[in-house]
Amino acid sequence: MRERLARVTLMRLAEPGDPVMGRLTASCGPEAAVEQVRRGALDAGFVHWFGSARHRGAAGSGDGDGAGAGDRLARILAAWAARLETADPAEDLAAGERTGARLVVPGDAEWPTQLDDLGDVRPHALWLHGEANLRFACIRSVAVVGSRAATPYGAHVAAEFGAGLSERGYGVVSGGAYGVDGAAHRGALAGGAPTVAVLACGTDVTYPSAHHDLFAAVRGQGVLVSECPMGVRPTRPRFLVRNRLIAALARGTVVVEAAVRSGALNTAGHATALRRVLAAVPGPVTSDTSAGCHRLIRQGAATCVTTPAEMTELVGVIGDELAPEPRGPVLPRDRLDPETRRVLEAVPARAGAGPATIAVAAGTDLETVLSCLGGLAAAGYVERTSRGWRLRPERPEGG
Structure with missing residues (x-):
């Protein structure tokens, strides 16, 4: 319970995401961190880290020398101490419970x-x-x-x-x-x-x-x-x-x-x-x-x-949640075998053409063309006219 009270206190002392308070807490624990703020003096090891971190830019921008880093840390500590005077962790816990909220801390089962x-x-x-x-x-x-x-x-x-x-x-x-x-x-x-x-x-x-x-x-x-x-x-x-x-x-x-x-x-x-x-x-x-x-x-x-x-x-887990590849609509023409599609492409849209002419355009033999034309006519793709074979004006795919 004391650690929870200390963590609730830290939530009042420092702004969320404060890396200096975060490092202090990580180095000595939440209870000791609150105690150091209370007594107005930080451990020598932490002060040394802060000065070194300032040179490396790890604790924020600002002073580059040790004296400047010391002044900066003193101001941070003073700000924490001022907030500590009004902190009331027990009341914060009670206020949270009154609203129906719950507190989770590192180590709790619900902590992510x-x-x-x-x-x-x-x-x-x-x-x-x-x-x-x-x-x-x-x-x-x-x-x-x-x-x-x-x-x-x-x-x-x-x-x-x-x-x-x-x-x-x-x-x-x-x-x-x-x-x-x-x-x-x-x-x-x-x-x-x-x-x-x-x-x-x-x-x-x-x-x-x-x-x-x-x-x-x-x-x-x-x-x-x-x-x-x-x-x-x-x-x-x-x-x-x-x-x-x-x-x-x-x-x-x-x-x-x-x-x-x-x-x-x-x-x-x-x-x-x-x-x-x-x-x-x-x-x-x-x-x-x-x-x-x-x-x-x-x-x-x-x-x-x-x-x-x-x-x-x-x-997701590799291989378990693959997204389907986007595809366009499947048209009836797509279901034709390659040879039949080739013959269909060779049939003119308006003027009719004879089977021999279509065979030359399709690059296939006459017997194959005659066989394919019969199937295409039955499926409604082509029609026979007095001038030969042509595409039907209205085909199933609407093309």
Whole structure:
């Protein structure tokens, strides 16, 4: 219980995805990390790491020398200490329970172990609100992301992907925002698999407010996820930081519609960094809202997909979930044997021709032509006139 209280405290002290707090927690554990903040002094080994990391750029941009790194770390520690004064982990746990949410931490049965791939930016804990088990929902899952200002095309495709993936037993992970996110969640709700909405605010905060009913439906068939404490409002940095969770939870990410400057491309970057499958859906070449997808495909960063089946082929077990190759309609003419098709191609459309003339044009013998013409006439492809054989004006394939 003490570790859980410590992790709830860390959620108040540092912003989500803070790599410095992440490294401190990894080096000494959550309880010791809180204690060091409380006493206002960090272990010498961690201070040395921070100074070295600053030189390598591993702890963020800023000062290049040891003294500058020390000043920077002192400011970070002071900010944590200020937040610690108002932190009340017991009340946070009680507030979560009052709303119906539950806390999961690393080591719990419901914790998705793929989040460990995030290293120093792994969340300290997660608040979950919904009927679905997060770990099970994400074992076979795809993240569907894209523009908030989705076009009708983008919203339609996102809903189709959400429904198609869900029908194939894949959980659909997205961010609960307007546009592509919302359409993907709604599509997933039409299928049988759970959908996971990763929020940039507390699970008790409905943002956007117009998605109140959508989030209620997600709680019933899936789960809301947040690394923010109860009552925390979303900010632009929190939206960008939560994108790493979307990419990490799923086996692969598909970008349905995204402009060149889009938060969805931020998620795509996280997917690439985590070595997850990345795909993108092409759109009209004249559409600015698909320019980001086209760039990902052109650069070779993402695989072009056009159907949910193609996406499941990418993320599924090799050989088990192959997408069917797209084919045009099969016409009656396609079922003819090669010799008969050759004769049919040699028959004129208007003026009639004799069997000998058709034989020369088809490159075959007269006996074969006579045999084929009889079958073609019976099938309605050709007709005999006073001037010879010609194609019937209306053939079964409508050609």
